[in-house]
Amino acid sequence: MADQVRPTARSLQRAQAEEAPLETEVFARHARRERRLKRFVRLTQWVLLALFFVLWEIAGRNGWIDVLLFSYPGKVGELLIAKLKDGSLLPHVWATTLETFAGFLLGTVCGAALAALLWWSRFLARVLDPFLVVLNSMPKVALGPLLIVGLGPGFASILGTALAVTVIITTIVVFNSFREVDPNYVKVVRLFGGSRWAVFRHVILPASFPTIVSTLKVNVGLSWVGVIVGEFLVARIGLGYLIIYGFQVFNFTLVIMSLFVIAAVATFMYQAVAFLERRMLRPK
Amino acid sequence: MVYVTEKSPLLAVSGIDFAIRPGEFVSLVGPSGCGKSTILSLIAGLLKPSAGHIRIYGEPVRGASPRVGYMLQQDYLFPWKTILGNCLFGLKMTNRLTEENRNYVDYLLGEMGLAQAKHLYPSQLSGGMRQRVSLVRTLAVQPEIMLLDEPFSALDYQTKLQLEDLVWKTLKSHAKTALLVTHDISEAIAMSDRVLVMGRNPGTIRREIAVPGEIRRELPFTAREQPGFHEIFRTIWEELKTEEEGGIPDG
Numbered sequence: 001m002a003d004q005v006r007p008t009a010r011s012l013q014r015a016q017a018e019e020a021p022l023e024t025e026v027f028a029r030h031a032r033r034e035r036r037l038k039r040f041v042r043l044t045q046w047v048l049l050a051l052f053f054v055l056w057e058i059a060g061r062n063g064w065i066d067v068l069l070f071s072y073p074g075k076v077g078e079l080l081i082a083k084l085k086d087g088s089l090l091p092h093v094w095a096t097t098l099e100t101f102a103g104f105l106l107g108t109v110c111g112a113a114l115a116a117l118l119w120w121s122r123f124l125a126r127v128l129d130p131f132l133v134v135l136n137s138m139p140k141v142a143l144g145p146l147l148i149v150g151l152g153p154g155f156a157s158i159l160g161t162a163l164a165v166t167v168i169i170t171t172i173v174v175f176n177s178f179r180e181v182d183p184n185y186v187k188v189v190r191l192f193g194g195s196r197w198a199v200f201r202h203v204i205l206p207a208s209f210p211t212i213v214s215t216l217k218v219n220v221g222l223s224w225v226g227v228i229v230g231e232f233l234v235a236r237i238g239l240g241y242l243i244i245y246g247f248q249v250f251n252f253t254l255v256i257m258s259l260f261v262i263a264a265v266a267t268f269m270y271q272a273v274a275f276l277e278r279r280m281l282r283p284k
Numbered sequence: 285m286v287y288v289t290e291k292s293p294l295l296a297v298s299g300i301d302f303a304i305r306p307g308e309f310v311s312l313v314g315p316s317g318c319g320k321s322t323i324l325s326l327i328a329g330l331l332k333p334s335a336g337h338i339r340i341y342g343e344p345v346r347g348a349s350p351r352v353g354y355m356l357q358q359d360y361l362f363p364w365k366t367i368l369g370n371c372l373f374g375l376k377m378t379n380r381l382t383e384e385n386r387n388y389v390d391y392l393l394g395e396m397g398l399a400q401a402k403h404l405y406p407s408q409l410s411g412g413m414r415q416r417v418s419l420v421r422t423l424a425v426q427p428e429i430m431l432l433d434e435p436f437s438a439l440d441y442q443t444k445l446q447l448e449d450l451v452w453k454t455l456k457s458h459a460k461t462a463l464l465v466t467h468d469i470s471e472a473i474a475m476s477d478r479v480l481v482m483g484r485n486p487g488t489i490r491r492e493i494a495v496p497g498e499i500r501r502e503l504p505f506t507a508r509e510q511p512g513f514h515e516i517f518r519t520i521w522e523e524l525k526t527e528e529e530g531g532i533p534d535g
Contacts (some may be wrong), residue, residue, distance in 0.1 A: 184360045190330060192377035192425065193348040202373070206364045 004037040071246040071253040079257050089261070095266055096227060096238040099155065103162025104223035108216050110163065111170025119178045120173070120196070120202065136172055141229040161233075162226030166219045173218075177211035178204050213277050220270050228262070239265075296322045297487035300336075302480060304461055306428075309452075311464045311472035311479045311527060315528060319487025320465040324431045327463065328354050340429065340461040350378045353427030353460075355435040359414035361406040367393075367417050368402045374425040385424070392420045395454070412443035419451060423458065430455060436471065448475060448504040469520050473513060474504035481520055483527040491523050 053073045059065045060072025067075075083089035118125040143164050144157075151157040185203045194202070231240025239258045246254030296321035304310050312320045315327050325331045327338055329347045338345040338354070373391045375381050378479045396416045415435060422430065435451070436444040439442050453474050466472050472479045477500050481491040499510045505511065506530055 182360070184356055184358070185362065187330065187354075187356065188360050188362075188373075189332060189377065191348050191352075191354045192374045193350065194377045198377060203362070206362070209364075 046268050049273075067251070069252050071256050076254045076257045076260065079253050080260070083257070092237055092258075093261060093265060094240050095235075096231065096240065096262075097269070099158050099162065099227045099230070099238065100220070100223045100269065102159055103227055104166060104216065104219040105225060106159070107166025107219050108170055108212065109162050111167045111215065111219075112174050112212050113170075114167065114171040115174035115178055116200070118175050119200070125175070132168060132172060132199060135168045141226065144229060146232050148234050149232075157228030157234055159228035159229055162223045165222045165226035169222070170215050170219060173215050174212055177208040181207045210281050213280055217270065217273050217277055220266075220273050224262070224266050266281070299488050302489060302492075304429075304463060306461050307459050308478065309462045309476040311466060311476040312481060312482055313469055313472045314482030314506065314525070315484055315524065316467065318482045318484035320482060321433055322487065323355065324433050324463065327429070341523055350374070350380075350425040352429050352431060353422040353425065355415075355418060355422050355426050355433060357434045358438045359406070359418040360409075360420070361414055361417055363406050365410075366403050366405055367398065367409070370417060371406055371420045371424055374421055377460055378425055380425070380495055388426070389420065389424045392423055393508045395428075395445065396420055398448070410443075411439050412447055415439060415447060416450065419454065423454070428461060430460045430462040432442070432462060432466075434466050435464075437466070437468070444471075445505055452504050453473075469517055469524075470508060470513075471504070473499065473516050473520070474507040476500075479520060479525045481527075489529070492529060493519060 004187055010190050013180040056065075056070075057073045060070065060075070080089070118128065135172075141161060141164075144161055147157045147164065177267050185207065186199050189199045189203055227238070228240040228243075231238040233243050235241040239262050240260040243255050246252060246258065295468065298312060300319075300323060302310075312318055312323065312342065322331065326333055327340075327345065329345045329349055329352065340349075345352075360440070361367075362373070365373065370395065372381065372386070375389070377384050390399075393402060396419065398413065398420065401409060401417070406417070409417065414438055415438075415444075432451070438446055439447060442519070448471060462476075464472065464475060477495055479493045480489050481493065482488065483490040493516060495516065496512055499507045499513055502510055
């Protein structure tokens with residue numbers, strides 16, 4: 001927001017040098033207030049975060065909390081640095097990132113493709129409607145054990161879990177956006193004798209493109225759920241595996257460290273997709 | 285020549301029987317829900333009549349045809365295509381993207397004062413400009429018959445009057461046959477050679493009113509100032525009023 005405000009503010013300041021009309025002054029006052037508020041919000045955020053870690057550290061070192069269960073930042077940090085140094089962390093990060101990435105990409109593509117199929121065949125859409133409702137209502141991670149039996153304990157079933165979580169909701173959201181396209185645009189294509197494929201290619205798909213891109217963003221989060229649960233169940237590598245392993249050997253420092261790494265990687269991935277979304281949907 | 289007789293399962297319109305001569309401008313006026321737009325969809329080949337025939341130059345209508353151009357209530361330009369892309373869309377759909385036709389679109393854009401806007405997107409234009417682009421898109425495939433489905437209804441009054449003149453001039457100079465659907469009585473009289481007044485439940489043509497030559501020859505804007513304009517207005521007004529009063533027991 002500040003980026004949008006600044007050039008205007010500067011040009012207004014220049015105008016102010018010549019003469020200071022009321023609107024310039026009001027705007028300058030508003031901009032100052034806005035900047036001050038923004039700085040205050042940032043400061044509060046940092047203080048809260050620091051306070052949390054400091055208190056946690058103190059509580060851990062003084063034995064106010066059970067260190068075995070809740071660890072403390074110093075220990076977590078030490079472990080993180082050690083694991084980064086001996087290179088035993090990165091393969092886990094890499095495996096999980098790859099699975100999540102494949103999961104949300106495949107989930108979005110498959111979901112959109114399924115939506116296209118439903119749009120194409122009204123008969124199929126009506127037949128599948130109740131099944132989609134049931135599948136959408138049920139918690140997909142519950143399918144985990146079946147996926148493992150079906151796809152074998154490994155990458156395939158982890159990806160399967162991520163897909164199960166993302167596909168149905170993507171299908172429903174994208175299909176709805178296909179159906180909500182203004183029928184008058186479809187009329188334009190039909191008036192020129194355009195085929196059903198032309199309608200899809202020139203109207204339905206471009207009109208729903210923003211929705212498809214934004215499901216991409218939602219699917220990043222969902223895919224993480226699928227992948228972590230999948231790793232809980234079968235993996236021998238990955239951040240989900242590290243959590244379960246840490247839990248089993250009662251190394252909660254490892255569990256908490258993995259959680260922080262997940263939080264960092266997931267946030268990064270989400271921001272990257274959000275950035276991509278802004279780039280792709282830049283207003284014309 | 286267009287010939288329509290039609291009866292739909294919902295009985296939207298029934299006993300519609302009229303013909304339009306080549307180059308003639310005919311308007312359909314009537315209360316909302318009287319099936320004016322249904323008639324346009326039938327002529328455009330978007331709907332199939334449950335009974336009856338529609339013929340264009342003696343040939344029965346079978347599906348959409350580039351011989352018939354259709355202007356919608358709003359511009360419905362694709363926001364993801366440029367103005368030029370929108371204008372070429374019809375040619376692309378009908379596989380006629382030739383150099384000659386591209387030049388024709390350029391010529392039309394110039395004629396409508398849109399040459400500068402070619403590479404802009406619809407969101408960058410005003411409502412009136414967009415509806416002009418939509419006219420170019422329709423004319424680009426060189427239809428012989430233009431169906432105008434309340435194309436001025438979404439515009440502000442001033443833009444509407446300007447665009448009426450522009451569309452009227454353009455259609456006359458390109459010698460197009462036109463059928464305008466509107467609920468604006470004065471627009472119907474100002475633009476057309478003949479006005480068909482419709483009633484509803486089911487939609488029928490109640491009356492046909494020929495517009496005298498001195499009004500017909502003027503641009504829509506000045507036509508409104510011609511003597512006799514108001515008499516025709518009143519005739520149609522009375523006709524619609526009796527229709528409405530007659531319609532109350534059914535409604």
